[in-house]
Amino acid sequence: xxxxxxxxxxxxxxxxxxxxxxxxxxxxxxxxxxxxxxxxxxxxxxxxxxxxxxxxxxxxxxxxxxxxxxxxxxxxxxxxxxxxxxxxxxxxxxxxxxxxxxxxxxxxxxxxxxxxxxxxxxxxxxxxxxxxxxxxxxxxxxxxxxxxxxxxxxxxxxxxxxxxxxxxxxxxxxxxxxxxxxxxxxxxxxxxxxxxxxxxxxxxxxxxxxxxxxxxxxxxxxxxxxxxxxxxxxxxxxxxxxxxxxxxxxxxxxxxxxxxxxxxxxxxxxxxxxxxxxxxxxxxxxxxxxxxxxxxxxxxxxxxxxx
Amino acid sequence: xxxxxxxxxxxxxxxxxxxxxxxxxxxxxxxxxxxxxxxxxxxxxxxxxxxxxxxxxxxxxxxxxxxxxxxxxxxxxxxxxxxxxxxxxxxxxxxxxxxxxxxxxxxxxxxxxxxxxxxxx
Numbered sequence: 001x002x003x004x005x006x007x008x009x010x011x012x013x014x015x016x017x018x019x020x021x022x023x024x025x026x027x028x029x030x031x032x033x034x035x036x037x038x039x040x041x042x043x044x045x046x047x048x049x050x051x052x053x054x055x056x057x058x059x060x061x062x063x064x065x066x067x068x069x070x071x072x073x074x075x076x077x078x079x080x081x082x083x084x085x086x087x088x089x090x091x092x093x094x095x096x097x098x099x100x101x102x103x104x105x106x107x108x109x110x111x112x113x114x115x116x117x118x119x120x121x122x123x124x125x126x127x128x129x130x131x132x133x134x135x136x137x138x139x140x141x142x143x144x145x146x147x148x149x150x151x152x153x154x155x156x157x158x159x160x161x162x163x164x165x166x167x168x169x170x171x172x173x174x175x176x177x178x179x180x181x182x183x184x185x186x187x188x189x190x191x192x193x194x195x196x197x198x199x200x201x202x203x204x205x206x207x208x209x210x211x212x213x214x215x216x217x218x219x220x221x222x223x224x225x226x227x228x229x230x231x232x233x234x235x236x237x238x239x240x241x242x243x244x245x246x247x248x249x250x251x252x253x254x255x256x257x258x259x260x261x262x263x264x265x266x267x268x269x270x271x272x273x274x275x276x277x278x279x280x281x282x283x284x285x286x287x288x289x290x291x292x293x294x295x296x297x298x299x300x301x302x303x304x305x306x307x
Numbered sequence: 308x309x310x311x312x313x314x315x316x317x318x319x320x321x322x323x324x325x326x327x328x329x330x331x332x333x334x335x336x337x338x339x340x341x342x343x344x345x346x347x348x349x350x351x352x353x354x355x356x357x358x359x360x361x362x363x364x365x366x367x368x369x370x371x372x373x374x375x376x377x378x379x380x381x382x383x384x385x386x387x388x389x390x391x392x393x394x395x396x397x398x399x400x401x402x403x404x405x406x407x408x409x410x411x412x413x414x415x416x417x418x419x420x421x422x423x424x425x426x427x428x
Contacts, residue, residue: 021369025399028373032395035377035388046387053381061382064330065337136336136382143385146338174384181384266338 047158047174054147055176061135061147127240127273130154132180134267144187144209144264145170150272151178159238161273167244167261168192168232169270180272184264185245186213193235194245194258198228205230205245205258211265212249212257226250230258237277324359325371331355332375336382352379356394360401372398 039046132150150156152175162169162182170184183190190207194215201224206216218224228248234241246260331351352375359367376391383390 021364021402025369025395028369028395029392032373032376032388032392036386036392039387049387050381050384054384057381060333061336064333068337134338137338142389143383145384147382147384 050181051174051176053176054174054179054181055151058135058147058149058176058179062149065135127275129271129273130156131269131271132156133269134182135179138184138186138264142188142209144184144190144207145173145181146184146267148180148182148270148272149178151176151180153177155274156180156272157274161239161243161275162270163243163273164262164267164270166263167246168239169262169264169267171238172272182270182272185260185262186211186264191216192239192245193233194230195233195241196224196228196248197231199224202233202235212251212259214257215248215255218255224248224256226256234277240273240275240277321366324355324363324366325368325375328352328355328359328367328371328375329378332379333382352376352390352394353397356398357401360398361405364398364402364405367398369395369398 039049130150132148132154134146134148136147138144138146148162156172156175158172158175160172162171168185170182170187170190172180173183174181185192185205185207186209187207188209190205190213192205192213193202194205195202199222201219201222203218203222204216206214208214215224226248230245230248232239232241232243232245244261246258246262248256249259251257331354335351356367356372356375360372372394373391376394377388379390379394380387
């Protein structure tokens, strides 16, 4: 410390300075509260402002993230080296098993294709997408959302589903020109209509800011299996049907939850899908239910199932 | 000439607390790829605000605390003004309690920070 303690203490008892600080404290407190209240009551404007700010934050995050990115590879490598012997053994075994499965899969896929051809099933799983890099951690105490490096100029829009290579990640909530914010499925505000793969039970996955979302609106008589896979049901139209979300897991005390397949704790690259639900059969219905109008207000506190 | 250089030096040194605050706020949001770090990641911005308010409240002005908080809001995408107000309140709280921590042992400083972060959370 350059200055002796006494002069430091003295500098703060200067009455003029404290007065100035009081005034500036009150001013900023008012500004902050005003901002807070404004963003609560004008969600529409807030979304636009945040889209703009998203773009502002992106270059800074990318610059600061650069060295971390380098270190990240190192950390990953170190872990790999330590565990490499076990890992190799495991992979060898897995490889043998997978070789067998590959043959089965090839045969099934061939058969599937042939049957689809006969029945003329429309392929519903192929949507155009863009791949983007994740440049922020879902760190905050109140929000599980990340920034990704794709925006309007890449064709990304609001309310598009986002996945990584393993499963559903979330959906876009605000989109800037070159960056977008993705609300993760674990966020308090995330609701995803789901269907269980084996038992066929439909429910809603409800984020609560923990790593494992809850299962809500489970029918009373429904029996779900531990470990069974959870897929999107496609209800509500925000997410395409039959996208893998995760598995049902038992919890210590309390109802089962969903363990997401996507590596939400350390997302690297994600795919943003250009998905729009199949249009309702009659044009009249489509007009009566405007896609953006009434629910746009809720979008600052984004909501998975709108309809 | 020497006077000017001195002034510039003082200006740079005076800006350090605020700049560090911004840097730490940003750093906390950078993806590290380390699993579960998010849940144990300390509130770096709060640490900066707390430390500098205790050491040099004149250099961690209300404006600086507020702007650091606002930047944090922008990064996190939460409601604008939330972290800004929290950090501002934290700063004011620390200034008022400063006599108990300033010039005290390292440990006492940390006790103060624990109290403060419990309050903020």
